Amino acid sequence: MGLKHSQPKLFPGDIVEYPRNKYFSHFAVYYGERDGVPYVAHLTCRDSDTKLPLFGRALRSEVKLDPLELLGKKYKVSNMMDDSFPARDFHSVVKMAIDDMMGREVTFDILFHNSEHQATLFRYGVKKSEQIERIYKHIMPAWKKLFDEKKL
Numbered sequence: 001m002g003l004k005h006s007q008p009k010l011f012p013g014d015i016v017e018y019p020r021n022k023y024f025s026h027f028a029v030y031y032g033e034r035d036g037v038p039y040v041a042h043l044t045c046r047d048s049d050t051k052l053p054l055f056g057r058a059l060r061s062e063v064k065l066d067p068l069e070l071l072g073k074k075y076k077v078s079n080m081m082d083d084s085f086p087a088r089d090f091h092s093v094v095k096m097a098i099d100d101m102m103g104r105e106v107t108f109d110i111l112f113h114n115s116e117h118q119a120t121l122f123r124y125g126v127k128k129s130e131q132i133e134r135i136y137k138h139i140m141p142a143w144k145k146l147f148d149e150k151k152l
Contacts, residue, residue, distance in 0.1 A: 013090035
């Protein structure tokens, strides 16, 4: 669903995926409309920290509400874990969790706490990143080889 020029139907609590490149996407949770403008909640680096420091960590990150299309015109609904975990109720659980997290300083970590981890944590109460799991299969053998050769 989504991408190209289509506009998928969004429901509060849906995970919205914004493809960035061949390997990675940015993820958000659809929050609903304010004055007719659709908004998403997402984990992002603060404006002053626009580039991720070495090792994929940004110490000053936060959950923000932004207009849906501010993050990109190409997006799709990606409720990837609906078959494995029940989605939590948006109005009684997810919205309160998002509101509670907004403005709080959190650490963004590409491997352990990225935007996909945060989105699945809001929707399912489970922290998971399928994109990291996919690339991890390729990273681990390379790291193991370096460890075995005592180069890392």
